[in-house]
Amino acid sequence: MEKLPLVSVIIPAYNAETYLSDAIESVFVQDYHSLEILVVDDGSSDRTAEMAKEYGDRIRYVCQSNAGPAAARNAGIKLAKGEILGFLDADDLWSENCVIELVNAFLENPSIQIAQGLIQELQLFDSKFEKTTPAYHYINLGSALYRRGVFDKLGGFDETMRYGEDVDLFLRAWENNIPKKLIKTVSLFYRKHQENMTGGKELVELGFLRIYKKHIERKRQRQDTFASLPKELPPLSEYLGVHPSHPRFQSFN
Numbered sequence: 001m002e003k004l005p006l007v008s009v010i011i012p013a014y015n016a017e018t019y020l021s022d023a024i025e026s027v028f029v030q031d032y033h034s035l036e037i038l039v040v041d042d043g044s045s046d047r048t049a050e051m052a053k054e055y056g057d058r059i060r061y062v063c064q065s066n067a068g069p070a071a072a073r074n075a076g077i078k079l080a081k082g083e084i085l086g087f088l089d090a091d092d093l094w095s096e097n098c099v100i101e102l103v104n105a106f107l108e109n110p111s112i113q114i115a116q117g118l119i120q121e122l123q124l125f126d127s128k129f130e131k132t133t134p135a136y137h138y139i140n141l142g143s144a145l146y147r148r149g150v151f152d153k154l155g156g157f158d159e160t161m162r163y164g165e166d167v168d169l170f171l172r173a174w175e176n177n178i179p180k181k182l183i184k185t186v187s188l189f190y191r192k193h194q195e196n197m198t199g200g201k202e203l204v205e206l207g208f209l210r211i212y213k214k215h216i217e218r219k220r221q222r223q224d225t226f227a228s229l230p231k232e233l234p235p236l237s238e239y240l241g242v243h244p245s246h247p248r249f250q251s252f253n
Helices: 020-027 050-054 069-078 098-108 148-154 164-177 207-219 237-239
Strands: 007-013 037-042 060-062 084-087 114-125 128-131 144-147 180-192
Touching: 007 069, 007 148, 020 237, 037 050, 037 069, 037 114, 050 060, 060 069, 084 098, 098 128, 098 144, 098 180, 114 237, 148 164, 148 207, 164 180, 164 207, 164 237, 180 237
Parallel strands: 007 037, 007 084, 037 060, 114 180
Antiparallel strands: 084 144, 114 128, 114 144
């Protein structure tokens, strides 16, 4: 029987006492046992550390001064032992069998560097999370698994960004011709609530305009080779996917 690759699950956590245990438990219930969980506490001032330490040696817990989620994820990458990496926000959940489904995509095709499932958005109403959109394919780090080589090639997350570092990463992945496989089952339950870091932020605050500007600048700097790089991949809009709120959503489904 083929030995299954170790998957390192990196959970950046900042004042995450409300939801952290749910996220960790959603990893423990996976039908995949070659796993390690790293909780990177980004300088929390609540009971995040206490809750993480309750799991003892079932997880690895590290704490750093507050530097933002990009820095926390990069710290996790450096500590991770796995050849496959996953990122789960402390308030989100993985679907029950998502790890084995995504790992199988790697095993079936060694050229695949990112395996991504669908996102199911949930909104908190009173004390209950409820579905608010159809499942969709779009940018969310937690919906995918990544070969370590992706980060060797791209150099990790941009730590100057407090928001939008996931968009920046996916753009750079496309620019560098990194193959991605879409699995059309839900891998991530994206839970929206009043404590979300990006809640209520405008595009400028989230850094999207800056991210797109950097994308254009890289394209100009690499005009000799840039046009040829993504030809093995689908168009950028298809590679990234689309949110259900966008008018183009129906054409993607």
